[in-house]
Amino acid sequence: MWSFSNISKFIDNWLRATFNPIWTMVIEMVIAGVCVIGLFAILGLVLVIMERKVSAWMQIRLGPNRVGPKGMLQSLADTVKLLVKEGMTPAGADKFLFNLAPFIAMMVAMLLMAPIAFAKDFQMWDLNIGVLYVSAVSSIMVISILIAGWASNNKYSLMGAMRSGAQIVSYELSAGLSILSIVVLSGSLNLNDIIQSQADGWWIFKGHIPVIIAFIIFIIAVTAETNRAPFDLAEAESELTAGFHTEYSGMKFALFFLAEYVNVFIVCAIGATLFLGGWMPFHIGHWQGFNHVMDYIPSSIWFFGKTFFLIFLIMWFRWTFPRLRIDQLLNLEWRYLLPISMFNILLVTLMAILGWHF
């Protein structure tokens, strides 16, 4: 199987031959940083146009079709518009915190990019506690939303922020528990090890019903964690005008917007990695011929295919369901999802100990 490590090894060897070790490290870090920022921007543009097209298909509309071929450059035009807009700070706002919040949101989204394996041997940081890192860093997101809501000096923003605080903190629990069930099965926190453990079949197929339950809970919980409809109470256009980013305009708003979409990508990438095998092609046990044919499809296509399938699923939710009320939202988590996922993880543990999975 062709691997990206050939390219990275080549660059690494060339740099080591040309510069001394410290400069090599600095240059490699810069290259990685530029890659993250580039990926971040491209993902934002792609996901925005994808959301608009998906929503248009569901709403019997055409969607953007003027800028570029089939409207594909629409989000580029929007970015330019947002860049030249005035970034206003309201009079009563806490200026420092108000301007800090969008950067925290974006930084969190960027940090989360690090441990994700985009393709075979294409990973920025092969972290041995990858899963833990992702859960820990993603919970910083709530701080930026709380800061934004508080510093805006707007009642709608504050209510949106408080809602989202309650929501993200509670849904992190069941998201974490469903992630744990895969950690239990694969016996590692390292994302690469988890992918390797799915070489003979993805966990969603190998893990019987408990893993399917965990997958469903994971999808519900991450939809809530990323503040997407039907759990978009932090924004809730019809109730709170725009929730925590009511007062933001121009590029500061765009950073929140980008961070939201990149977060959606990241949680879907994590979901694809844990449950659907990441870049691992579709393998069935000992069918050597079949597995070999599947290996011909590049690993990046497998990864992005699975991730975008999950993203489409989350977009599908958004354009189909009405919004929950805040008490129903918390009831759903604390009374249904959390007990179910706690019981589920017991089942998974039992399954892992007794070796009942394939």
Next chain:
Amino acid sequence: MIEEIGRTTEGDVMINVGPQHPATHGVLHLVITINGETIKKVEPHLGFIHRSIEKMCESLSYRQFIYVTSRMDYLSSHINNHACALCVEKGLQVEIPSRAQVIRVLMDELTRIASHELWWGAMAMDLGAFTPFFHAFRERESINDIMEETCGARLTMNYMVPGGVMQDIHPNFQRRVKDFIRLYKSKVNEYDELVTGNIIFQNRMKGVGYLSPEDAISYGCTGPPARGSGVSCDIRKLYPYEIYDQLEFDEILETGGDSFARYMVRVREMNQSIRIIEQLIDNIPEGDFQAKTKAVLKLPKGEFYQRVETARGEFGVYIVSEGGTTPYRIKFRSPGFSNLSALDHMVRGSKLGDLVAMMGTLDLVIPDIDR
């Protein structure tokens, strides 16, 4: 009451919802007091779109003032025009040709469907679902096309005049209405699949915004909000006008009294309107579309009142005439105003998200409330 309004306890927050707010569908201003997410009080502030239509009508002739009423409840402008035309005809004591009567009823019912379609989409949007809005507009658009052909307008029709209708129906009218009925029947199941049967939707609607039958009567609620509480108030049944007494249709009554009951009343009402249209569309009698009336209308001295059932409830026109060519005084009884007054009673103690849902079920049109 005043003391109660003035009293705020610790933790209460006043929030202005509107006049510019996505939930109010217009320039309605609600001052709400909340404690956390729980609503303690709602005070509607009106007057942002007051155009003094009643006063304007006093200087317009009996033919002219009907056009102004299209701008009140712009979603059921046919029915507003209809009420005014009926009231003037009552004063003139003219006999309306049966063709005109049938056309008027057909237009009324088409308007009712169009209005309920828009409400259905807007209601779902209040709850955070955007897609139903576009699906509702697909059907509403075909009604608007029918209206455009016959009346020349899509929103403010001004089609009904004293004595009948302004001009005869378009030759395509019957065919296109039948096409619409076919389209509607093929799509109406989608509505239930997309919204009515949705578990989140039902949880949001059932058991919130309870309005007892007694309260509905004492607040003067009419139309779907009152019928959702089980109060029989369909003017088409109780005080039939035009040919409604010869038609077969049911008055929709739900006994729940909550948001879901009001929702179901409207959804089921659309089917009844389709039933009325089906009875009439093949039986439009031949004849004149307008009775012969004088060029300048003069109502005899006296007071005239006519009520009709709009998409939102009971709409009344009260004309005081001194015998001249313009009315001495005109008063409109708009359904939205009374329905809005029940909002505070319904919403107290529920969550902020429910306020939006309840306003959706009241189907408020702000120019109708402010006039």
